[in-house]
Amino acid sequence: MNEMKAAILEEFGKPLSLRTVPAPVLGTGEVLVDVVAAPVLPYAAEVFRGERNYLLTLPVVPGAGAIGRVRETGPDATRLTRGDWVLCDPTIRSRDDALTPDITLQGLSARGDGGLFLQRHYGRGAYAEQLLLPTENAVPLGPLESAEAARWAALTVCLVPYGGLLAAGLRAGETVLVSGGATGHFGSAAVAVALAMGAACVVAPGRDEAALADLERRFGARVRTVRLTGDGDTDRLRRTAPGPIDVVLDLLPPSAGPAPVRTAAMAVREQGRIVLMGGVGDDLAVPYRWLMRNSITLRGQWMHPRTAPASLIALARAGLLDLGQFTTTEFALDDIAAALDHAETAPRRFALTVVRP
Structure with missing residues (x-):
């Protein structure tokens, strides 16, 4: 599939539009994921209205983090295979400075000019049928039923x-x-x-x-x-x-x-x-x-270290972190406007609004 459906933020303060756009092109060091469940932050609508002044280059496919299945891997991936369930970690770091890497939160924000530079390639977020990630940001989840994906998306909240x-x-x-x-x-x-x-x-x-x-x-x-x-x-x-x-x-x-x-x-x-x-x-x-x-x-502390998603998944798999505490409300990608409204106005305690492309 060379095209995909995605929600687009074209201008701060304007509603997201649903469009067919070119699908991401996979490269070395990258993974292409079919998005199954993408959480909607309670303050996402504030960001998209421009009220939080986040660094976000427009137009953009927004959406920070997701649960999905590997569609294709680059030639340097040695463990991930097609069909694997993964947590899509939105905290993307540059690879050319191990001590102080630039960071962008995919589909949401960035830290400084370096983070904005990363957005040129990894700016498109999870409110779409497919998501392109650095290989290390596709974190294996193990076996999963599709119906469970929305609840596992609570990991993106717990990571903070x-x-x-x-x-x-x-x-x-x-x-x-x-x-x-x-x-x-x-x-x-x-x-x-x-x-x-x-x-x-x-x-x-x-x-x-x-x-x-x-x-x-x-x-x-x-x-x-x-x-x-x-x-x-x-x-x-x-x-x-x-x-x-x-x-x-x-x-x-x-x-x-x-x-x-x-x-x-x-x-x-x-x-x-x-x-x-x-x-x-x-x-x-x-x-x-x-x-x-x-x-x-x-x-x-902004976000989490690179190893955090894997160890958090282990806590959930062991039953120490009970994802059953979270209730989920799911929306189709076509209903992204309703999902944003729900996330902003619904109860937020142990509750998650999820888009399922």
């Missing part, structure tokens, strides 16, 4: 907090505070991933009492929830934990502002670790002397 928890060096038996919507899309996934990695306890702050109660129902005593009030929240976070808080993972969206980030960060123990992965745009005022005298590690 997994990258942050790996950056924090989370160890089994530690206590994690998930700051930034433990009741939201990435935050709720972070709770599940932290527990799958062996966290003894996850402290989950939020303002939605029903959502917090749902977390306790799902995970039991290993999750301790805190209703935020804006007054004395740092002390209440500390008191809620069964012991010192070892890791704080921040996933707050741009709308949150820096105050709740600081509230959570200041709850970490001496020699604890703080990882920032959210979208807050304003500067974070963290006391210099507090950081220094308490030997606090504070770092940012």
